Amino acid sequence: MTFQTTETIQRLWETFLQEQLTDMAPAERQPYEQQFEDRFAELLGKAADGNAGDAFIDMLGMGARGAVEFDQISYPHIQPDFDDSKNPSQGHAAAELFFIYQHERMRVFQVVEVLLRMFRAGTMRIQRGPGARGLYLLEKWQPLRYKLRDRMLAYRRAFNYGNAVPPPGTIINTGFQRLLVGFMVAVAQYFRDLMIGEVIRGGQLIDQRPFGSVATVQRLGLDLSYALDRSTYGNIFSLAMETGHYLRTVLKLLDTPDIKKAFDANTKWDVVEAVVNRHLGGGADLSQRAKMAESGRRILQFVADNDFKTSIDPVLFQSVIRPMGAHAEAWIAAYRTTPEGRGFPGVTPALRSVLGKQSMAA
Known part of the structure; x- marks a missing residue:
């Protein structure tokens, strides 16, 4: 035409x-x-x-x-096809890498290294149980090909976490933390506004558009997805898969009866806490990191799989994103009690900051 x-x-x-x-x-x-x-x-x-x-x-x-x-x-x-150009598999790998990073901060990998040293030195009272067998296999085969330096470089590339020096030309996702916190607070604010709207309108049965801003959640979700997509090429996928399987094996090892008995522990997390406090100087933030790992991974998976279509029906969007509301609130509650999140100003001020708005006082 x-x-x-x-x-x-x-x-x-x-x-x-x-x-x-x-x-x-x-x-x-x-x-x-x-x-x-x-x-x-x-x-x-x-x-x-x-x-x-x-x-x-x-x-x-x-x-x-x-x-x-x-x-x-x-x-x-x-x-227009920019929003469709992302690679979901890279987003999934980034979600798994984020989960692994939180366990890195919980010092799970260091705990296993301490157990291996104690196993070799004979300072841990185990010998023939499943835990001893698992430590023997780890020591014999050394299954983790990507060592600490490789993992720290991956965290720096994907999330700008840590201080690893990247090779020249490496793309660093410098805005990840700002976008992640922004998306979390946008989802949390969306459901807080929705709750206020339901109270004002008299309940959920009235079929009206929610008060929450769909556009804000979509904009931050697309920016977060794009930033992760462009910074997770190369070995991020293989590193996340290998390290994820290794972490799963390690967590099963820490839950074996003889290792738990050696530390008078009831759960694998008791073992981690005991080793961290006795041999690694303490301060692992286990409870907070565990929740950030769980909810952060689920949110990043949602971001990787969602196309954030502008024309989506607001009521449909509300149903799709509803499970993410609890994860966002849980992540924020855990994040603000960690060292890097203690300056968190709150959901609404943080959202205004991410969107470039001045505070009401200013």
């Missing part, structure tokens, strides 16, 4: 839409609103077909038709 024809479609569409929706009851309009919007996008896409491949040459007057008037040139419709 020509540019003039496309302009005519656009001018007449709004009039057509109002005429069609006017005769419908408010309860009947909602299922058709998105269908009309999709149909409009389809018409614009078709308007760009036809002689679109020669349109630029026609504009220059070098085509078979010579110089062509503007209203006879095909409409230059460009399909």
Whole structure:
């Protein structure tokens, strides 16, 4: 179609839409609103077909038709696809790496190294149980190919955590923490606003748009997803998979009866806490890190899998993101009690800061 024809479609569409929706009851309009919007996008896409491949040459007057008037040139419709260009597998690897990082901060890998030293030195009272067998296998095969230096470099690349010096040309995700905290507080604020809206409107049964801002959650989610996607090429996927399997093996090892008995422990986390306090100087923040690992991984998985379509129905978005509300609140509650989160100003001030808004006092 020509540019003039496309302009005519656009001018007449709004009039057509109002005429069609006017005769419908408010309860009947909602299922058709998105269908009309999709149909409009389809018409614009078709308007760009036809002689679109020669349109630029026609504009220059070098085509078979010579110089062509503007209203006879095909409409230059460009399909937006930036939000669809991310790689979900890289997002999943980043989610697993975040889970691993929190266990790194809990010093789980260091605890295993201490147990191996004690096993070799004979200072731990185990000899033939499943824990001793597991330590023997770890010592014999050394299954973790990616060592501490490799992991610290991966954390620096993906999250800008730590102080590892990256090789020249490495892409560092410098804004990860700001975007992660921003997304968490945006989701938390969304459901807090929704709760206020439900109280004002009288309950959940009234089918109205929630008070929370869908656009804020979507914008921060897309930015976070894009930043992770561009900084997790290379060995991040293989490192996360290998280290994840190793961490799973290590946690099962720490839960064996003979190792727990050697430290008078009831759970594997008691073993970790005992070793950290006795041999590593203490201060592992086990409870906080465990919750940040669980909820942070789930949130990053959600970000990797969600396309954050602008045209999504707000009520549908509310249902999709509802399970993430509890994870966001749990992550924030744990984060603000860690050393790096003790300056957290609160959900609303933090969200205003991420969005570049001045505080009310200012």
